Amino acid sequence: MLAALLPLPALSHLRALVLGVAIVHDTWLTNGSFAHQLVALGLATQGRAMQEMVERRIEQQHGCCFEVSRVLGHLPAGSLPRLAKLNLDGTLLTASSRGRPTGIRALSSALARGAMPQLATLRLCQAALHDGAVEQLARGLSVGGLERTLRVLQLDDNEIHELSPLSGCRLRHLSAARNPLDFDSLGRTLEAGAFPALRSLYFTAWHIPAGEEGSAEAAGRLALKAACEARGVTCHCALLED
Numbered sequence: 001m002l003a004a005l006l007p008l009p010a011l012s013h014l015r016a017l018v019l020g021v022a023i024v025h026d027t028w029l030t031n032g033s034f035a036h037q038l039v040a041l042g043l044a045t046q047g048r049a050m051q052e053m054v055e056r057r058i059e060q061q062h063g064c065c066f067e068v069s070r071v072l073g074h075l076p077a078g079s080l081p082r083l084a085k086l087n088l089d090g091t092l093l094t095a096s097s098r099g100r101p102t103g104i105r106a107l108s109s110a111l112a113r114g115a116m117p118q119l120a121t122l123r124l125c126q127a128a129l130h131d132g133a134v135e136q137l138a139r140g141l142s143v144g145g146l147e148r149t150l151r152v153l154q155l156d157d158n159e160i161h162e163l164s165p166l167s168g169c170r171l172r173h174l175s176a177a178r179n180p181l182d183f184d185s186l187g188r189t190l191e192a193g194a195f196p197a198l199r200s201l202y203f204t205a206w207h208i209p210a211g212e213e214g215s216a217e218a219a220g221r222l223a224l225k226a227a228c229e230a231r232g233v234t235c236h237c238a239l240l241e242d
Contacts, residue, residue: 016085019068069093073106075115085121093127104133108140117145121152129158131165138165155179162186167194175202177238183220190227200234206241 068091093103104127110116124137134155141147147169155163156177163176167189174195181203190198205221221237228235 011079012081014080014083016087017080017083018087019071019091069101069103069106072103072110073101075110075113077114078117080116082118083116084118085123086116086119087123088127089123089125091124091127093124093129094133095128102133103127104129104136108136111137111140111146112143114144117149119146119150122150123154125154125156125158127155127158129155129160131160131162134160134163135165138169141166141169164189164194167192169195170197171195172197172199173202174198174200177202177204178240179203183217183224185220187220187224187227190224190231190233198231198233200236201228202236202238204238204240206239 068088088103088107091103093107096102111119127133129137141150150169150171152173153166153169153171154175156175156179158176158179160176160179161182163174163181163186183203183205189195203224205217225235225237227233
């Protein structure tokens, strides 16, 4: 059990910690379509076995995510005094079950308590984060004094529209690829002086077909790039194809 590690004095010397979880990404596996194809091919036994295997794996992933949440929830103030890098990729921080606190709530509480006072890099990719989770994260960073010291934040592959709750953070590098970001809102936030120490921003946008360059999304993306340029922030935008 991960929680059994917490009393170890050696944890006080940790500089990097990875509690990430490998997530099943392929919808053709998780939605049962592959198992159904096996059944259609006359391989009913194999199809059922495949579906049961996927269900067990997803259940194990959720169990691991809740264990990570429990570990975070029990971290006392100053328990990881040298920790500079924390990776929680794939931990489904907004999942809840049977009254257990969500991982994002546990993380926010740990940050607010000062459990990781030297944290400089935080990875929360594929963590099922939404706008409410970003607000919780921002509160934890603010109360714990990490708004001033966190330098790198990676939020790729979530469901985030708004990054404005984090606008007071003195991040140098912010990555929010493959999120449904409101580009126009983020551009206005940058113009207003948000993220005062930001040096680079990485995000993605859907490729806009010819003839639709005047769409609201295209305008928002251009406004965001202009805001970055005005601030001297390096803007990395990768285009996604349908």
